[in-house]
Amino acid sequence: MDQTPNIYEQERRQKLTKLREAGIDPFGQAESGILPLADLKAQYQTQMGHDGGPVVKGSGRIILKRDMGKLSFLTLRDDSGDLQVALDKKRLDERGWTIRGLLDLGDLIVVEGPLGTTNKGETTIWASRIEMASKALLPPPAKWEGMSDVELRYRHRYVDLWTNPQVMELAKLRIRIIDQIRQYMRDRGFLEVETPMMQVIHGGAAARPFVTHHNALDMNLFLRIAPELFLKRLLVGGFTKVFEINRNFRNEGISPRHNPEFTMLEAYEAFGSWETMANLVEGMICQLAENLFGGLKIEHKNADGEVVRTINLQRPWRRVRMTDLVEERTGWKFDQQPISDQQKAAIRESNPGKDLKLHGSPAEQLVEVYEKLIEPTLIDPCYVTHVPSVIIPLARKNRQDDYFADVYELAINGQEISPGYSELNDPDVQAANFAHQVGDKEEQQKTDDDFLNALRHGMPPAGGMGLGIDRLIMMLTGADSIRDVILFPLMKPHA
């Protein structure tokens, strides 16, 4: 950043000096009795008249200012909303009037006075006292357009939050959603636990990890890619229903659907199955939609307010085998054999622009076709079941056909939002699965001997599930980018 203050900062610094010369601390002090602006606004009733309301104290940022000689109107904003303040020369003492003359857009102030209204009916605090809470040395963005450059918005979220009210609303909505998820899980007897984020062996998913270093032990540690193996250790330890909501870290590309750190719910239930977990997730998301929006239809709108997508969460949600879905959409009847050249050519031809490799085992080919061609089109919730078991080394095989695992992958809004397994608890099968994996060597799961040791002590049959919280919030709110639902997405520093 430029170290020499520009003209705007210089002007504000001059006001800083003038405030101090008048014996006023531009950066304020502790105050008691400040209430949210929205609460104050709600206290006003018509019979209170012009200025007959209770004396109230509020604070906020000056987002609009209208000066008229001996009277000023300010619009203050805090995290509850906006409220108008009137600064009337007759009501303020000399100190207060001095402050009025040195106010700028963006300043944080405290005001106290009777609640009332103006001729035009705007609820207003008629300030009898004003204090500086913090002088803003930098100017806010244009009052009407706000801050719209996405790079600036992400880098300066601290400005984005108060200039764009919908950003604050979305941040608060995220908080409510996570709150309600916790409540939903607790209501069903799940205990929230915490497991290591720094791990000696990273497991529980197929992904490249971040590496860090412990100085005193002189050893590398990995930021977790999933909490799965530790949550299962807790089942071995005797917990029967546990969940964790926290960050996972994956050293992969960044996109509108991927942030290097993302928030995940994982839950495990002794004697559950992929089906009990599917029911758990289905109930949770429907309850969230009902509580937040009063219905099961989610509408995504574009900038012009037009509905671009409707997601119907009406139960029951579709459950379909991955092979059936692939056949339905592409005509490829999967027979556990490599895809024929003819079929390969047909799929490529009808899907131009998609880089279909169709290398590797038949299972990998099936999953590639599903993930690249079908998953992005699944807008309404869909549980895709019977995924080839070689892809999922931590899940149980299906009893009828052990080529497939007893799992679901839940897609909504064109994204995988939740996987659920009937968890594998046979230590010998687990050891064999670690040893015989497909796919990229760097992303393969490492054999975790301590985890295998835990399984040898006995883990109950269990259902397990994960839920990508950021993507869930994207689905519920219609956000197009994961960066819009994460307050501080990762950004490269400027050169």
Place this chain on the structure above:
RNA sequence: GAGCGCGUAGCUCAGUUGGCAGAGCAUGUGACUUUUAAUCACAGGGUCCUGGGUUCGAGUCCCAGCGCGCUCACCA
């Protein structure tokens, strides 16, 4: 990691064929005691992302780099 697009005042954006750097908001000064994006008058404000090149002359054309966005790859 690859392709495409973008980067101009504090913010939001124009900028013609390569010919003095523009607007709105914001800011400063003045007027104004009921405004609602207050209004009116005047004024100030620029590393045109960075570094090279072509040219008499580059915001504009060329090359390289940086950052951001989108698509693809990877993945949840």
